Amino acid sequence: AYEFSKFGRQLGCGSGIEELMDDLGHALASGGANVKMLGGGQPARIPEMNAVWRRRLEELMEESGGLERTLTSYDPPRGNPRFLEAIAGIFRDQFGWNITADNVAVTAGGQTAFYFLFNLLAGQMPDGSSKKILLPLVPEYIGYANQGMSGDLFRACTPTIEKTGPHEFKYRVDFDNLKVDSDVAAICASRPTNPTGNVMTDQEVARLSELAKANNIPLIIDNAYGAPFPSIIFTDATPFWDEHVILTFSLSKIGLPGSRTGIVIGPPEVIRALGSMSAIAGLSNPSTGQQIVLPLIESGEILKLSQEVVRPFYEEKCKLARRAAEEAFGDEVEWFMHRSEGALFLWLWFPDLPITSRELYERLKKREVLVIPGAPFFFGHSDDSWRHRDECIRVSYAMDEEIVRDGLRIIAEEVKKAWKAV
Template identity: 40%
Template structure:
């Protein structure tokens, strides 16, 4: 009988194995069986929108009939994309990001998650001058997928945000300028709209932070996966444009193409050149399908029209429906709850102040009932302060069908009502 040899892995590998929120989230997505009792409110899959699906089908068919199909299937791109595609993106994005971009400002990756793994490691950990730099998350909670991307441990810094009551059962997180500290910081990272809360950081906050970061030559990474120019789910917020000192990350996932794995980075020439080295070592090359689809979707403002006339109205309607369904279910059973103002994206961030179990335990209680949610404790990397929201909040997607949202609201309300501090 052959004995299994115990493996000794690197500390980085062990840290990944011992985690982690993003793995749990994606495994939940991958393990669903399709049983009608399953209620999938945890993942980040975009909704299936018939008008968008038809457009993608037409785009895919056009790509398949392209005279250069052999290049699509049989040729490598450069690590961050060949110059012809980079020029197409630079021309398109110059119009939509209010900047005079060149191909040297553009890099393509196999998803923006892939791009961020390079960007975060580029600006943190042991530096070439002997210093050690960290990543500041200006407002937490923040995206679940950042926390475990750095090779170096303990590089995230975060402080409790301002919590502002905005109405009955409503609140909002805001930048706390009093705790903003750039000591040891090599880069700032934020998403807009914020995943998980749907918060759309005011441009005035971004500009205030840049008054502090630019003199210190500290860059700001801005994840626009749900933001402008596509899918442009920013509610009443003003769009972010490209400026020196900002690195913007865009994605095709939330327009409805997560399986294509295509992301775009817009930054200064030196950063893009360095990212090309990262990409060559780790990926060899960016995949071709996203590039060929991008070429079509950028023509004649197809993608902006999809974003503004189909995606935004659809998700805003879904948001309002979800708010109504969950509010009704919570009120009916006397649930103590608060919802972060959903200003953009497609998630609800819900706090249960009287919950007698942790949000992670709530996740498992819901999963036992075939209701999939995401525990909020994963969304606070670098926060070492005692902040009650880390144990009281969950994230839900409202991309699902009405009947699934309604059943999920009822089950969640029943579980929370029976696990409140004042429940009998």
């Protein structure tokens, strides 16, 4: 056997999340037509959006030079120059932000943006010290968890839990206990949050921004589901930017996950570094997504599609899923759902559940319902006494309504069964 480097061991030898994703994939492949796939982060296929992608591909094929721009040339490592201009333009026009193309970089999906950003800012420093990314709230996006090239990168703060209804709660940043120690390289949060559907309030974002600024570190906000595209966000939340803020966006959740297009807005020095990293890791980024959406960004059509097609599509699905959960669980057992403010998921919490969420996940898998157990979303959080971490599951509602409804019914049956066995 070959000996792997430290880097190889960190990234090339599997991870909890890979295991889980693999498990989901295999269960799906071996299961029959009855498998209720409520596990993955696959966005829905929205017919109106697919029609737009089809139209755009046809336009590119017809347009002189369209095919060549889309498929037959390398873009500069930081992204197609006209695309970078268009992105800066839409944010200037929409929000009045003082940014230019020098504030914009493209990456191979949002996932790669985070891999680069986290390892750019945190980990082993030149003076031998080691720096961390501070998560002001957990649970947080599981895809960040294993990205550190030199080991664990994260430090997470326990949120406060506010009960906002008989079966509803919301996590809030616990500013009283949020400390930015000298080894914190950046603060990072997704908004809306995967897995909970939480949307940090404008006030929370403003306070995090002040905290970051006062400590001379960046605040990273992941807008994979956020405004202005795809805008899978059901509350009032103002997009936020400042000179020390790094924003990431993605074309995945508007319907182009296969195009692998991530977009970063940030300080020019960070943006230049991302371009260098793209050149080394991949020469250049996938150009198809950029070429498909370019005129939609230049004309502003992407905003209209987000507001009038994508957001209402998910808002309706979310409403149906919440209603289905209420019908399935009733008042027989204690259960809570995170207030659904965006993204594609219901985050269910079963206080004092007699089995762990991992066990619940296994039992559900036997019944052909695939969800994601909650514990892995609490990475970077070291308080083992916080049982809440084992009491939650994530359920996607991007699938067909009937599948979501049947899945929730079976989840409720298994939760009730677990309580009856006590």
